[in-house]
């Protein structure tokens with residue numbers, strides 16, 4: 001059986017890597033310093049799946065997450081890849 | 088307080104106290120177990136030696152020369168005759184002994200292993216790395232080393248060490264003395280310590296075996312003088328006395344060359360005392376007790392648990408300006424009010440800063456003194472204290488009131504007693520949601536209890552079987568403004584939990600509204616006036632003339648308390664709750680509540696309309712007209728309910744459950760049939776003729792069949808009983824309107840109690856293969872497995888009663904388990920969320936500024952204002968707009 005891509009699962013929200021050149025724009029748009037962004041573990045299956053596509057992602061890379069919302073349709077969330085691995 | 092502490096914590100380091108360090112920080116070597124001499128003066132080198140600080144005024148500290156509140160206290164020390172292990176480090180000692188060689192002290196790893204692990208460890212440092220990671224690595228290494236039975240360094244054969252809880256170590260049954268343990272730990276070289284997560288710069292393993300004990304300063308264990316003049320020592324002092332005594336006897340015995348047995352006994356005793364000195368709840372040993380039989384509170388007990396230093400003293404604060412007493416109901420108060428007893432009101436004060444605008448009023452208040460009453464003897468707010476600008480407090484008495492009134496100047500602060508209209512916070516524990524603490528305005532009442540409107544029982548989860556509640560007097564203008572604008576009861580009608588009203592009618596309110604509106608009865612003018620005398624109305628409802636007399640319709644009376652312009656349509660609880668077809672279902676006049684422009688034309692007002700948790704009318708009034716109107720509606724509705732019931736009267740009793748003998752006989756018959764049918768099923772099962780249901784075993788199939796048989800017979804009996812219990816029956820009125828209980832409860836009383844169950848299945852535990860010794864083993868018939876064919880009214884026979892108790896206990900256990908578990912969960916959630924903040928842009932952040940959510944709840948919707956979780960209720964809006972047009 002081939003390796004399953006978690007990002008294709010119905011219950012996993014969309015994860016997108018924010019390109020390096022757009023990072024500053026995103027940060028100024030939401031008005032938050034990079035280190036105050038919510039974190040995501042670099043061992044997170046979604047990050048591993050993204051690394052399959054983009055190659056290794058360095059810590060601090062911003063991930064844009066688009067979730068379905070019953071009231072809003074969808075909602076956007078940002079996370080920065082943590083330098084640590086969460087347990 | 089001014090200033091405060093300006094020091095910041097730079098670093099925290101955890102280390103072990105070495106014996107040298109203990110001696111160095113000690114100001115006195117304590118050698119006598121005595122405390123005070125006959126004159127009550129501390130004995131030198133005793134446990135109360137003045138070198139360790141002072142607690143009595145007049146004496147000076149022998150170390151620093153400070154007086155009572157100047158001396159910070161100083162440590163002393165006790166030299167133990169023989170070493171003892173420290174209970175707090177038992178686990179660590181065990182690992183150290185397990186993974187090192189008993190003769191050379193090296194960790195039982197080969198040189199290669201040591202080198203490779205050392206490299207791994209060198210990537211982490213004790214000062215900056217996560218201790219958890221170091222702990223995990225160390226666990227792995229020590230696990231590996233402890234399995235090795237021959238030392239790779241010196242080749243010594245190892246013996247497995249067993250920990251005999253709590254503090255004894257044994258090798259092949261022979262005790263390893265603390266002295267030996269200490270010697271072995273001493274042999275472990277510094278380089279090997281990193282594998283145990285020990286930082287060799289600050290911790291040597293042998294320090295986990297005590298040779299010297301620090302004696303805490305006297306401030307930590309003050310003695311108290313009882314009224315009789317007798318001195319009572321702190322528990323820690325008692326324990327230290329024991330330790331010194333035994334240590335001395337041990338030293339003497341050892342020096343006289345007493346038999347080994349006696350020495351060992353004393354040594355064990357010393358170990359016991361030192362262990363209980365640290366932790367008096369150590370598993371495996373009896374707690375040390377006071378002469379009175381009370382267990383001593385030693386070091387661990389001081390810190391641990393709900394009553395410990397952390398939860399009780401550091402995270403829990405006690406406050407002034409608060410009161411606590413029993414609560415009782417008062418239907419004539421608004422939901423926004425709280426009745427405060429005079430006695431409490433005299434003690435509770437609000438600070439009023441005097442200025443040129445209020446000085447005349449304040450002078451009048453002060454002149455009244457602290458026990459003010461008007462000419463009718465009614466309570467008036469007086470003043471207890473006056474605070475001058477220099478901070479001096481003047482206690483006001485009836486004698487000095489007049490004189491002090493003249494002295495009051497702008498800038499002074501006057502502590503005024505509680506008065507009607509003051510805003511206060513009212514709270515009942517456990518405070519599980521924000522509605523557990525709400526703002527109320529004060530009404531001063533005679534009596535001894537706090538009182539409030541019954542509609543407010545729901546958010547506080549209060550009843551009046553002895554519940555007590557707390558009252559807090561808000562002291563600052565900003566806080567008072569917040570309490571009025573966001574905490575007042577009417578502002579809390581909507582629950583953030585489900586986006587609907589949590590405050591509404593209960594019990595009698597619902598019964599009354601139901602009786603008032605169901606079938607739209609006619610009331611005489613006298614009856615109507617009585618009802619309306621309870622509420623504020625300026626006109627009578629439209630009258631109907633019958634035989635020249637004026638009558639009024641129930642729905643018209645109810646409409647008086649509805650705001651003008653309210654349009655609403657919803658199904659009443661009456662029909663939606665009926666199990667099968669409801670007898671009122673075809674009559675829209677009963678089934679559907681119809682309100683157009685504030686006039687109710689159809690339907691029955693019941694739980695679905697005005698109840699807490701569900702009240703549709705309250706919900707829509709709150710949304711359309713705001714909190715003020717919603718509060719007013721609840722006030723009026725509850726008062727109208729009381730007015731109605733005081734006129735009509737309403738009571739319930741056991742005769743509500745009278746059914747004809749023929750019905751009882753019929754219920755008997757069907758229950759016997761059920762038992763027979765069960766018998767047949769069992770026979771078929773035993774004969775192996777029972778066909779298993781798809782995907783189930785034969786046993787399961789039998790159980791399911793029996794359960795459905797007994798379930799059906801209970802339903803059937805309920806139906807037979809209900810046929811004779813109509814809507815003229817008070818119990819039925821309460822059940823059908825949603826005021827209290829369910830129809831099921833009625834059928835249990837009048838019809839049959841039915842099958843008892845534990846965890847969804849029939850009762851099956853107790854004795855070996857049977858529930859009670861009255862049955863044959865393996866009897867799986869109806870009665871043997873908890874079928875109760877009696878009704879509560881008939882009474883249960885002893886067997887049935889026993890079965891019923893088993894079933895009932897499950898509920899009790901469930902509740903007990905649930906509350907304790909949800910309580911702890913709640914605590915953890917609160918601790919995790921307590922300093923999160925939602926800012927103006929709806930962003931959720933912690934104190935550091937790290938983002939938790941970019942928009943609160945990811946949609947920015949306030950659940951309190953949501954329509955049961957949804958953003959808008961389009962159907963209702965359409966209905967409302969449609970009917971507004973019609974009116975125009």
Ligand SMILES: [Mg+2]
Pocket residue numbers: 549550551552553554
């Ligand atoms: Mg109670």
Ligand SMILES: [Zn+2]
Pocket residue numbers: 139140141148149150151152153158159160161
């Ligand atoms: Zn001192």
Ligand SMILES: [Zn+2]
Pocket residue numbers: 188189190191192193238239240241242243
């Ligand atoms: Zn060795």
